Amino acid sequence: KGIGILLDAYAKLPKPAPNLKIVGTGNNLNHWKDYAAKLGLANYIEWLGFKTGEALDQLYRECIALINPSLLNETFGLTCLEALAQGRPVIATRVGAFPEVITHDVDGLLIEPGSPHSLKEAIEHLLWHPDQSLAMGQRGFEKANKQLSRANHYRKLLDIYHGVIN
Numbered sequence: 001k002g003i004g005i006l007l008d009a010y011a012k013l014p015k016p017a018p019n020l021k022i023v024g025t026g027n028n029l030n031h032w033k034d035y036a037a038k039l040g041l042a043n044y045i046e047w048l049g050f051k052t053g054e055a056l057d058q059l060y061r062e063c064i065a066l067i068n069p070s071l072l073n074e075t076f077g078l079t080c081l082e083a084l085a086q087g088r089p090v091i092a093t094r095v096g097a098f099p100e101v102i103t104h105d106v107d108g109l110l111i112e113p114g115s116p117h118s119l120k121e122a123i124e125h126l127l128w129h130p131d132q133s134l135a136m137g138q139r140g141f142e143k144a145n146k147q148l149s150r151a152n153h154y155r156k157l158l159d160i161y162h163g164v165i166n
Contacts, residue, residue, distance in 0.1 A: 002069030002093065003032050008116035009069075011039040013123060018064060021046045023056070060086035064133060065126050068092040071113050077101040080108070084140035089133055091122045107140035 003022070010020050022045060029047070036045050051059060060066065066083035067090075074096035081101055083090050090108035092098040102108040109125065111118040126133040146152065 002071045002113070003028075004035065005069045005071070005114060005116050005119060006067060007032065007036050007039060007041065009119035009123065010044070011041055012116065012120045013127075015044070017044065017127070019044055019046055021048055021059065021063065023048045023051050023059060025050050056082070057086060060088050063088055065089045065091055065108070065123075065137075067119070067123065068098065069111075069113075069119055070095060070098070072096065074098065081144060084108075084137075085144040087137040087141040089126060089136035089140060091119065091126070103143075105136075107136050107143055109136075 006020075006022075010017070020041075033047060036042060048059070060083050063083075066079060066088055068077070068079055069091075070093055072095065077090075077092065077096070077098045077100075080090045080092055080098060084101075084107060090102050092102050092108060092110060093113040094110045095113050099110055102110055104110040109122040111122050126136075
């Protein structure tokens with residue numbers, strides 16, 4: 001899902017940089033840990049494994065931003081929406097549904113897929129402009145709780161059903 005791009009981008013950030021916390025598991029986890037070590041990042045990355053519920057929400061609240069460098073054509077950006085709901089900006093690739101969830105320069109930053117350079121620049125932007133990062137997070141929180149809420153989704157589904165029936 002783009003973890004190699006993330007590691008390459010993070011390796012190019014000036015140190016000290018905030019530690020990178022990677023949530024999730026997968027068949028290639030050991031490969032990526034080895035790759036991170038080869039890049040000299042072993043002391044800068046926390047591999048947290050699978051998280052859900054309050055533990056995941058807490059990680060969102062503590063982070064500077066969610067970074068989703070996916071190369072896949074994702075059908076819905078659930079992790080992006082979860083981060084917005086916790087008031088955090090999102091850095092995501094312009095693939096799949098991410099551009100439908102994230103509005104560039106409003107509640108996050110959209111980057112070209114497969115570009116460590118673009119990802120590094122986006123991370124640096126949020127690190128060097130914490131006021132903009134906080135504002136993006138606030139706008140994302142408002143969006144998640146108004147436009148992307150369950151109630152709004154339910155209302156839109158009912159509108160579709162009524163349109164089909166009538």
